[in-house]
Amino acid sequence: MTSTVSTTSTASADAKATAATPPRSGPYAVPPEASATTGDVAVRVPYPDLLAFVTQVFCARGLPEDRAGAAAEALCHGDLTGFTSHGVTNLIRLYLPLLDSGRCDPRAEPRVVTDRGASVLLDARRALGLWAATEAMDLAVERARRYGVGMVSVRGATHFGCAGHHALRAVRHHMVGLVTANCGRQRIVRPVGGRSPMLGTNPLALAAPAGDRPAFVLDMATTVAPTGRVRAAARAGQSVPAGWLQDDDGAPVTDPAAFDRGQAHLRWLGGDPDTGAYKGFGLGLLVEVLSALVPGAGIGPQEETAEPAGPDDDIGCFLLAVAPGRLRPEAEFRTDAAGLFGALLGCPPVRADEPVRYPGCPEDARSRERRAHGVPLEPVLHREMLDLARSSGLSFPEPVPPTAAGSPA
Numbered sequence: 059m060t061s062t063v064s065t066t067s068t069a070s071a072d073a074k075a076t077a078a079t080p081p082r083s084g085p086y087a088v089p090p091e092a093s094a095t096t097g098d099v100a101v102r103v104p105y106p107d108l109l110a111f112v113t114q115v116f117c118a119r120g121l122p123e124d125r126a127g128a129a130a131e132a133l134c135h136g137d138l139t140g141f142t143s144h145g146v147t148n149l150i151r152l153y154l155p156l157l158d159s160g161r162c163d164p165r166a167e168p169r170v171v172t173d174r175g176a177s178v179l180l181d182a183r184r185a186l187g188l189w190a191a192t193e194a195m196d197l198a199v200e201r202a203r204r205y206g207v208g209m210v211s212v213r214g215a216t217h218f219g220c221a222g223h224h225a226l227r228a229v230r231h232h233m234v235g236l237v238t239a240n241c242g243r244q245r246i247v248r249p250v251g252g253r254s255p256m257l258g259t260n261p262l263a264l265a266a267p268a269g270d271r272p273a274f275v276l277d278m279a280t281t282v283a284p285t286g287r288v289r290a291a292a293r294a295g296q297s298v299p300a301g302w303l304q305d306d307d308g309a310p311v312t313d314p315a316a317f318d319r320g321q322a323h324l325r326w327l328g329g330d331p332d333t334g335a336y337k338g339f340g341l342g343l344l345v346e347v348l349s350a351l352v353p354g355a356g357i358g359p360q361e362e363t364a365e366p367a368g369p370d371d372d373i374g375c376f377l378l379a380v381a382p383g384r385l386r387p388e389a390e391f392r393t394d395a396a397g398l399f400g401a402l403l404g405c406p407p408v409r410a411d412e413p414v415r416y417p418g419c420p421e422d423a424r425s426r427e428r429r430a431h432g433v434p435l436e437p438v439l440h441r442e443m444l445d446l447a448r449s450s451g452l453s454f455p456e457p458v459p460p461t462a463a464g465s466p467a
Contacts, residue, residue: 101440102432107455109134111443112146114452119157120164121186129153129188135223137433139421141277143286144220147439150446152217153186161371162186162216168193176205179353180212184371187218187239191375195227195235198379202233206384212375213355215239221263222277222421228379229265229273232388236378238262240349242356244370247281247324250331250339253306255323256359258370259284260345265418269396271403272422280342281324288314288324293438301329350374432458 109130116126133153136145156162166185170178178197182190194210201208218224221237228235241258248255259279266274283302291298292314300310303322311322326342328334350357355374382391405414428434435443447454 098437100434100436102434102458103440103455104458105134105138105429105433108137108146108433111447111452111454112149115149115154115446115450116164116186118450118452119154121189122165125186125189128192129186132188132192132219132223134433135220137435138425138428139220139222140424141220141222141421142436143284143290146435146443147290148217148219148286150442153188156216157186161369166190168212176201176207177209178211180210182212182215184214184216187216187373187375190215191218191224191237191239191377192227194375195224195237195377195379198235198377199228199231199233202228202379202381202384203231206381208379208381210377211353212377213350213353213372215355215373215375217370217373218375220277221261222265222275224377225263225265225277226273226275229267231379231381232267232383232392234267234380234382235265236263236376236380238345238349238376240346240355240374241358242350242370242373243358243360245358245360246285247326247342250326250335257342257346258358259324260342260349262341262345267392267395268399268418269392271396271399272419274399274416275418275421277417277421278327280338280345281326282329282338283324285317285324288317292318294436301325345376348376352376 109127112130112133113123113126116129117123121129133144133146133149136142136148153162157164161184163184164186166183168185168190169181169183171181172179178201180194180197182194190212194212198208198210201210218239221239225235225237238261240260244258245255246259247257249257259281261277261279261284263275263277265276268274283298288298288302296314297312298314300312302325303311303314303317304325305311305316305322311317313322316322317324326335326338328336328338346358349355353374353376356372382388399416402414402416403419407413444454446452
């Protein structure tokens with residue numbers, strides 16, 4: 059089958075609705091910033107204006123407006139939720155170089171290779187992963203609405219930003235979303251006990267409705283930290299915690315710049331073999347199987363391990379939407395979901411000033427606060443965005459006045 063697939067109108071409508079959504083109310087404290095900071099005061103800009111600027115930048119590189127908007131929403135999700143290593147900092151470090159080098163086709167049309175109803179295989183054809191994964195999840199949701207489950211397997215993709223953003227699209231339809239992606243043929247992390255890198259950081263995300271509570275969103279790399287956070291610390295001149303990196307002999311490394319010098323490598327979740335490293339390694343392989351082996355995308359492990367790692371081209375993605383309302387009464391599912399996550403929030407805390415939260419709560423609180431008071435950009439990043447605006451002939455958003463930007467974050 060060689061037909062093309064497009065859900066840009068849905069993606070664009072959701073992006074506009076998200077941009078216009080007012081902050082949720084609720085008894086959730088805004089958590090501390092997740093990004094590294096130089097100690098300088100961050101510059102806050104209105105979220106809708108930042109979204110519009112990034113959309114214009116992508117349009118100037120040849121993306122159709124709807125898809126540029128979907129890509130901008132996916133990218134700015136990192137800044138809204140605090141995953142700043144996957145936010146607009148990657149606009150000039152990752153996505154524009156991908157487009158300018160020709161490794162990513164701004165007008166690519168994903169092609170349906172196989173369609174079995176509940177499952178679809180797509181060739182992204184070097185499309186920008188930020189919007190291609192959005193459309194793939196929307197297709198998975200459409201199939202789940204018909205069959206109870208929808209699986210879209212993607213090959214030929216490029217980096218798609220925060221996995222959690224794409225998983226959350228299923229929650230908008232009262233479904234559960236699961237998203238995984240490998241790193242194409244890029245090899246970053248070594249097998250447990252190995253001396254040659256074989257796999258990427260291989261992220262995965264699961265998102266589920268939680269009634270009137272913040273959605274449950276587990277968005278994680280299978281290594282202790284993703285490369286973006288290591289490099290962000292290096293740019294800020296900061297050290298990283300012992301346990302993120304180690305040298306060839308297994309000794310901890312806290313200098314993040316050692317990673318790009320080839321003097322340190324990432325550790326799997328679990329740390330050492332006797333504390334669970336095989337669990338992180340196994341999860342990394344789980345992602346490689348679902349994301350690359352199933353669709354036939356670029357596989358990291360190669361026998362020619364002496365060769366340098368390839369670029370993160372031909373990335374594979376796995377997007378699954380599950381519609382519980384097709385299996386049992388949806389009202390029952392929603393009630394049970396509210397009870398599950400409400401019970402967790404009601405668990406007596408060890409410390410009264412640190413209430414129990416589940417993954418998704420801090421990000422939801424941060425997102426609501428930043429929609430209301432502006433998205434904070436580190437001064438260096440703000441200057442980079444100003445330079446990009448000037449070189450692109452665009453206007454960058456004016457900062458939020460300090461009196462309006464006040465917040466507990």
